[in-house]
Amino acid sequence: MKYSKGMKRIIVTTFIFLSTSVLFAQKDNSFHKHELRLSYGIMTLPNFSDYPLLGGFTANYMYRVMKWFWFGANINWQFPSDMQYYRWREYYTDSTFEDFEISERNNFLSIAPELRFSYTNQKWTTLYSALSAGYGIHTGIHKKNTPASAFFNDYWFWNITFFGANFHIGKKQNFFVGGEFGLGFKGLYNIHAGYRF
Secondary structure (H helix, E strand, C coil): CCCCHHHHHHHHHHHHHHHHHHHHHHHCCCCCCEEEEEEEEECCCCCECCECCCCEEEEEEEEEEECCEEEEEEEEEECCCCEEEEEEEEECCCCCEEEEEEEEEEEEEEEEEEEEEEEEECCCEEEEEEEEEEEEEEEEEEECCCCCEEEEEEEEEEEEEEEEEEEEECCCCCEEEEEEEEEECCCCEEEEEEEEC
């Protein structure tokens, strides 16, 4: 297979960049490489118009390849909402009537890989942005004055963290608390706490 000069330059540049990154990651061991966190977010997506979700929890593991770059995964669970979003009354010819209502109970679970990039790495503070996308399952129970029926839908979901901050605590800064501002399944705002080692 023949490659153009431009393609060869791209391949060589990519190889050099990856080699340098690996060497840098091996030489610089002054940072914690593993991170576990639990977060709670509000105003989460997806926002199913008839099936609102009130917020969600995210469990997250990240591996720090370089001081400014992590990769890992999220498990997100958005807890259910019980609601009655429509009611009506039907009258019959014999002057009787019957009341009806529709209600939903919903759950959403997603698993999504994540890439994170930091732009400030201080002893007591890390500032970063992140991107994650993955697979989600939306399930629930639909009631309409009849025996409940279950529904199941699956989707691809995403989350963009525009701005995130960790504030490190402890003698070795192993513990941290913080928050994120973004858009997606983690929520518009979320707060978190975790441990790094």
